[in-house]
Amino acid sequence: MYDSAKTIEDLFEENDRLKQRIKELERSESDHCLAERALRNSAERFRSLVEATSDWIWETDYRGIYTYASPKVKDILGYEPLEVLGRAVTDLMPPGEAERVAEILAEHLERPKPFQRLENINLHKDGRIVVIETSGIPIINEWGHLEGYRGIDRDITRRRKAEEGLRATFKAVPVGLSIMKDRIFRSVNQAWCDITGYSDPEIIGRSTRILYEDDAEYERVGRELYPEVSEQAIASVQTRHRRKDGGIRDMVLTAALLQSEGSSLETVVVLEDITDRNRKEQDLRESQQFLRTIFDNTHDAIVVHDAEGRILDCNQKMLEIHDISREEALESSFLDCFPAEDSPGELQKKLWDRVMKGESFQFEQRARRLSDGSTFEAEVAVKRLVLANRPLILANVRDITQRKAAEAALREREETFRALVENCGDGIVRFDRNHRYLYVNRFVIEHTGFPLSPGEFIGKTFEDVGFSREICDEGHEIVERGFVSGEIIRHQFQQPDGLWLDVIQIPEKDDSGEVKAVISSARDITERKENEALWRVLFQAAPLAICAVGEDRVIMRVNDYCLRTFGYLPEEMVGRTARFLYFSDEDYRAAGEALYSTQYAMKELRMRRKDGASIWALVGRSYLDGTSDSGGSIIVFQDITSRKALEEQLRQAQKMEAIGQLAGGVAHDFNNILQAILGYTNMVLMSLGTEDRHYRKLKEVEKAGEKAAALTRQLLAFSRRQVLQLGPLDLNAVIDNLMKMLRRLIGENIELDILPGSALWKVNADRGQMEQVLINLCVNARDAMPDGGRLSIETQNAWLDDGVCARHDGAKPGRYVQMSITDSGCGMDPETKSKIFEPFYTTKGKLQGTGLGLATVYGIIRQHEGIVQVDSEPGEGARFKICLPVIESSEQELFEEETVLPPGGHETILMAEDDAPLRFLTEEILKMAGYRVLAAVDGEDALRIYRGHAQEIDLLLLDVIMPRKGGRCVYDEIRAVHPGIRCLFMSGYSEDALHTNFILTSGLKLIQKPFKPPDLLKMLRRELDGSRSEASPEDRRVPGVSQRASA
Template sequence: MSSPAGETYLDALFEASPIGMAVFDSSLRYVRINRALAEMNGVAAAEHIGRTMREVIPELAPTADPILRRALTSSEGIHRIPVSGETRAQPGVERHWIASWLPIEVRGERGVAFFVEERTEQVAAERALRASELRFRGMSEAAPLGIFLTDVDGNVVYSNPAAQRMLGRSAEELQGDGWTRVVHVDDQEALFRRVEEGRASGGTFMFDVRATRADGTLVWGEIVSQVLFDGERPVGRVSLMTDVTERRRMLMALHESEDLFRELSENVDAVFYIARPESSQVDFVSRGFETIWGRSPDELRRNPRIWLDAIHPDDRSRVVEAFERDRTTFRAEYRVVRPDGAMRWISDRSFPVRNAAGEVVRIAGVATDETTRHTLEAQLLQSQRMESIGRLAGGVAHDFNNLLTVILSHAAFARQDPLHADEDLTAVTRAGARAAELTRQLLAFARRQVIEPRVVDLNALTTQTDRMLRRLIGEHVELVTELEPELWPVKVDPAQMEQVLVNLAVNARDALPGGGTVTIETAKVTLDEGYAATHADVAPGDYVMLAVSDNGSGIDPALLPMIFEPFFTTKPSGMGTGLGLATCYGIVRQAGGHIWAYSEPGQGATFKVYLPRAHGVPGEAAPAATMGQVRGDETVLLVEDDASVRAIAARALRAHGFTVLEAGDGVQALEVARGYGGEIHVVVTDVVMPRMGGKELAARLAEERPRTRVLFASGYTRNAIVHQGVLEVGRNFLQKPYVPATLAQKVREVLDAPEAEGSGA
């Protein structure tokens, strides 16, 4: 290559080079500059020639000029010096270069060749990387998670303090492949397999691993590992480790608890359930549901309404009302009817399950089969009732003898002087009414009853029972009543509450062998959250309190917890069965209330019954009819096996204008009906009679005379004959004894009632 050609070639390289180049003479003036450097300086190449750096780019001269002068006298030059500053091309922007200066000969004199390489972007990248590294290190040092950086071969190049604390190892112990030695031996094979799978897939993977700390304890770690790439080339992994040892322990404890709960729930004679508060969807129900309800748990989970449909119709509205009032603290006793028709008594109670924020997320509950208890309570109730009736017998006989004396005497006086018999007849009527009331109380008290709760005034009930109570407690004990006016109504079975009063009063009397005072009180009370919290199974709200107190010697504190237990008694043999207070307890609980005993030695005892306030108006008896109020001209077939009662009833009906046909039993009544050519508008029949009773008679007449209405009469209570299957619910019924006007009034009501309502057959 000739010299001119070589120079041309070098000139081309000089101009085309991306590296900035310039040549300075001995005066440090530009002799030559290429395009790259001119662009860096932001000054045209021609404007450089013959001028110094200070003249062309004065902003860089303070830094570069001293180095340029030093290079002029240097034998080896100055290499790769970082230079920073601003240029005219980009004012206000700091730029960075790497510059080198070499001494050369220029025009026969010493000069300097200058080479500069732009590295502004590289410096920015280095700074960003350095800042990123500082941020990463700061975060990793403070992070609660364990952080590991590994190279492509899986060797640890960095572990943060949290990782070292979790594993109880130093950074040096974890460096390289040291981390593999802390992994539990049983987990190593699975871990290495997961690492290889992750390496092959190049993605993220998760795994749990056990590690052995330096002190020998085990730690569970949950690891998430992600491949790091440089472009498309994997350069290592970053792995995050969470200490889940406590979570693992809690899960194991939870599983053990669940297993224990499931074992208990499947082997205890009760139903455990968990439901959702917003929908009542059942999440869990134990196997006991099938035993008690006769339906599978799967059926209930698929259709929660099975629970409601199984509740006895007479209990359903009460249970639904209690459930809707507060389903999270639901508490009720009710009956369920199984698919096979069998009935079970259920005690059901639920409580809320809350999350950490206090929100109710589930309802948990337990339902137990209380059928046996209810059966025993019914037996106790009847036994106690019979015991009380035994006590009443003497007093009742005495009262009846007194009443009969009044009736017979005034009847004799009336016969002797018929013209002045009004006062005698009035006395006979009053005595008869008192006898009827006494009989009614005795029947109601003695019957095996189906519970008939209704809204009642406890003051009125106490007043009505007063006479019977005074007979029971005797003359040596004073009975005092203190009844709060305008008492709230309660919903109870009146006959059962009479028995509670009798039992408590007799119990108080027995505590006063030498005489004393029994006090019966009523009051309106409101029980607050504080009271409910200290008394089991008590809900806050309005209650009516009935208290029975005595001023006897009191109850031994050691015996108080046992006094409501069946057959527990402190009385001498033959003086008590131990059923009285147990019976009271069962009746009160069945009414939704509770009963407590308060006593101190020498201070007497008080039994307080709390019954929930009811809404409604207590029922009142209709005003009695008089002889002249009711008239009729219809035909009545009167069927009564007692001739004297039949004669009185026939006389009463005829006195009110009715035509009366008489029969002594059902068979004779059919004969009379078949022989009578006219219309028989109503049959008044006793329920229980020889040969054919009233129920069968009504059925036979319904076939032969479908338009004839029927009125049943009996000395038994309606409830008793319905419960014993003698008569169906809903039939027209008249309770004996009755007065003529009442009989006529009832016949008139049956005749005037709409067709469906008045039909007794």
């Protein structure tokens, strides 16, 4: 390596090696000369290099005292080398700098280490400031101790001044400048900070990502800008930056390459804020678009021509009128739109010349459509303009075809209106401010009686025409009110001759709103006034509640019948909205929707009387004048409460009828099944002793069967399809016979009071059914008093009039026996009370009641043509009133107590039963009693057997309903040939074979299924013996009916 290519550090290292080598040579006598020569050569090379370099080379001891200074020190600091030796490093520096460097020097002397390019300020011998860049390495002896430092100083004063000038320029330039490396800020000027809002410390060392709205924009700029900078050395891109305060600005970035090292780029970037420029450009575009939009959307066609009349531009309306494209329009001229045939060509030329001289014209002319040559009426305004020293002609063209047509139509309407005003049936007059006539129509001329023509009225006052003082005064007052109020005024008055006039004053105002005239219309309403008087008479005399209401449903007038219907005084109804006639806001709203949705409406509504009572009304509404213009209406209320009650009774009767049909449909087959179960069970029980181990089990089967039979009879009873065996009955005796049972039934915690009526009339009733009613009502009362209470049963004679009977379907006025059952229980609310007679309705818990008890009571009493009433309030107990019609016959009921089992016999019985198990059971019962039995499977079979054994048969035992022929038909055919034949019918349910309206036909005997064998044998024996005595209360009950029923 050449010496000139070596660095100072290389020379220092080589010198050290030579020194080491000299020491080695000193150890060796033989090498001494060689070492001395090498040392001299090395020192010479070192001296030549030191003198050749432009830098100052120095050495210090371990205290920082110069021990060597190269000659270049004089060029840099002005000192001779000897003047420097022995002086401290800091002696050549200003005081402040000397202190700073002393701290650095102390650190390096304490912990020796190399240093490079440390800047410090020195004082030239002549006092000038010299900026030095110094580098040095420590000198370590063979013992590892610091001997000093050896280094080199370079004068960078001129470079530093250039850098400071460049930096000042960088900072002061008004364009945003930054120096960055790999998009990391190294330096920014003030303009950059002003644009971005960041200060210098906030941005230096940070990525340019902080200036972008999102990563996508940051990456886009990176992709588009820096590859081009790398290739072209300079590039630009538009982007959007986010300022520190969050504001978004439009920017142009221009980047120039400073240096590149592989993929690393150092660039200077110019930042230009173009937000305002973009905004101005956008404003300009929007302004142009705004003006163009207005230009294209004006009502008139706007056309710009050159001096020769060629079209240079036009708006959208021009294209629409002519139905052409813009290109077609730009190929046309003014004369194409207004051809010479509509006006002389010379006239057009003169007009054009005058326009070119600056005159403006507006005229109407027929124009020609450029698309098809058709013409239309046009209003044209032409004016000369000069733009950019270029004369232009601006033409506004308006299609006035419709306006022309409208003007013609207006003239026609005016003529029509004038004809209507002249010939209408009202007097039309127009007055000025001084009440002078400005116009009168023909009606006024004909009906005032003055010999004046229409023209002679004009300009005259009431007095000038000749009206009476009374009419003049009233006329002036009415007209003046029209001028003063400025409002439409309606007034009715009667003239001295009895003529009624309805006058409407209409103010006619000018543009400032001042009344300049009053138009008066007078109509003869004498006939209407007479009709109104008649209407008022009818309004009061009508047997309907009528009221007149306003648009807001405020009552304006009511008739007397309306007051009586709702129980109010006139002042309590007039002036109020009709809301108080309804129970709730929802009812009021629903009524409004129903009544006001059409011109005429009718609706059944529940209304409220003053006393709070509810009534049903058929409500009709109609507008007062037949239209909705007046807003007023006439409301008519017809009280239909009684009709609604009858309808409810009819619905209840229909419901009972439907359930009765259902009950009857199943009763026959169900009772046949129960007959077999109970019959065989009873026969087995009679054959067993009470101590038998199966006896109690069979008794439970029997009880279950009896309950099922009772349930079927209850279904038939509440639906009034139970066949009754009626007779004269004393209700006091019924109550007396049931006393012991009732006391056991209601329990010891309920006190029972019996209040029998004296000389009680007898009723035509079925004893068993009446006992059923009494038991059910007592059970119902017991359940209403779980903690005890008082139950009273009272009977009395009563007379029901038409008013009472009208509330109960089928009831007839006359004598009745009333039985009242009153309890002190929990009572009932109105909703419960309205449902208690419905089948299966119960207030008891699940599995605690069938819901048939009171329904059964209702069915039985209604079947007896009686009525049931209930009075109850919550917490006040309940009272059930049963009213039964009195029997007029004096026949007495006789009761027999049978305490022994009926005896059998040896007679012959013809038995007909279509159900095989029942037929076998009945046959076995009869045979066990000693009877001879002839069994038939149906009616035809029974007749066949009878014809073969007519002389042997003592009694007929017939099922009512059988295939081929029923029991009643069999009986009637046999009785026709054998009138004295005895017969007993069996039935689980009979539709109409043995009864009329479910009352047993006189002379017929019936045992209802399911029955017990003893009951059958009792009735057979009685019929065979011909006994006419009545059975005991137990016998008179329909066999199989349970003595306890569910309430």
